[in-house]
Amino acid sequence: MLYNVYVSAQPMLFDLEPLVAVPRSVGQALVTKRRVSQILTKATGMLKSLDFTLNPYVGCSFACSYCYAAFFQPDEVKVRDWGYWVEVKENALELLRRESRLAGSHVMVGSVTDPYQPLERTTGLTRSLMEYMASVRPQPRIRIQTRSPIVVRDIDVLLRFEKLTVGMSVTTDDDATRKRYEPSCASIEQRLKAVRALADAGVRVTLSLAPLLPITDIARLAEMIRESGAERFWTGYFHPGTRKFAAGTRENALVLAKEDGWNLEAYIETVTRLKKLVPELVSRDFE
Ligand code: SF4
Numbered sequence: 371m372l373y374n375v376y377v378s379a380q381p382m383l384f385d386l387e388p389l390v391a392v393p394r395s396v397g398q399a400l401v402t403k404r405r406v407s408q409i410l411t412k413a414t415g416m417l418k419s420l421d422f423t424l425n426p427y428v429g430c431s432f433a434c435s436y437c438y439a440a441f442f443q444p445d446e447v448k449v450r451d452w453g454y455w456v457e458v459k460e461n462a463l464e465l466l467r468r469e470s471r472l473a474g475s476h477v478m479v480g481s482v483t484d485p486y487q488p489l490e491r492t493t494g495l496t497r498s499l500m501e502y503m504a505s506v507r508p509q510p511r512i513r514i515q516t517r518s519p520i521v522v523r524d525i526d527v528l529l530r531f532e533k534l535t536v537g538m539s540v541t542t543d544d545d546a547t548r549k550r551y552e553p554s555c556a557s558i559e560q561r562l563k564a565v566r567a568l569a570d571a572g573v574r575v576t577l578s579l580a581p582l583l584p585i586t587d588i589a590r591l592a593e594m595i596r597e598s599g600a601e602r603f604w605t606g607y608f609h610p611g612t613r614k615f616a617a618g619t620r621e622n623a624l625v626l627a628k629e630d631g632w633n634l635e636a637y638i639e640t641v642t643r644l645k646k647l648v649p650e651l652v653s654r655d656f657e
Pocket residue numbers: 430431432433434436437438439453481482483484517
């Protein structure tokens with residue numbers, strides 16, 4: 371069964387309208403339901419300081435050109451079409467309720483999907499998982515990673531957690547650049563407004579300038595960071611290279627980066643200048 375990803379409605383679990391045509395354009399994705407065997411995945415690699423990752427969806431309609439999450443898919447067609455399909459884990463809440471390892475653990479929500487991608491407005495799936503986790507004792511410690519202002523909808527739930535941080539990705543200071551690399555994502559202004567709303571409500575926010583894309587005005591970016599309301603800031607270059615990064619959506623970003631003269635040296639030079647203005651900025655690549 372296929373569904374339209376952009377049904378605008380109040381949160382309502384799985385009340386999706388069937389879609390006949392197969393969309394393959396910016397901002398649209400095929401949505402299907404899927405039953406999974408587990409909802410918490412042991413955190414490894416760069417996330418090994420956490421206990422688990424939790425991804426309410428498989429796939430992501432944000433379709434960022436540089437997204438490495440695509441390569442976790444075993445199916446080559448899904449890697450190729452990354453960004454144009456999403457699977458809703460329909461039994462996610464049922465599995466989470468049965469999960470004995472959740473209490474007191476450290477969980478990242480959204481390691482290989484955006485938990486607040488547009489579909490979340492309709493399904494409310496991430497919200498339902500967050501509501502349940504807020505009720506667990508001892509409470510899990512939560513890190514959410516998103517680039518979507520829709521997270522603001524759940525401020526009331528986020529405030530129920532004793533330890534929770536929202537990581538908001540803002541990858542450039544220039545919306546023209548943002549549109550080239552992340553055409554389906556919210557504007558920089560909308561994301562910064564979301565950061566401000568979260569911070570003003572008392573939710574801890576980390577600004578993730580990763581992967582950092584070409585910057586037009588470093589002083590403007592520094593000001594943006596400082597005035598955002600976020601408590602912490604970190605940056606990183608494109609995901610460390612592996613054999614897999616030579617193909618698929620990742621290649622799209624590399625083509626754009628080549629056109630822009632954006633490489634590791636340019637990144638290091640930019641971050642070095644940026645750190646003079648924002649010394650608290652942490653870079654994972656060269657310190
Ligand atoms: S929002 Fe995250 S998971 Fe979704 S396409 Fe972009 S980088 Fe990938």
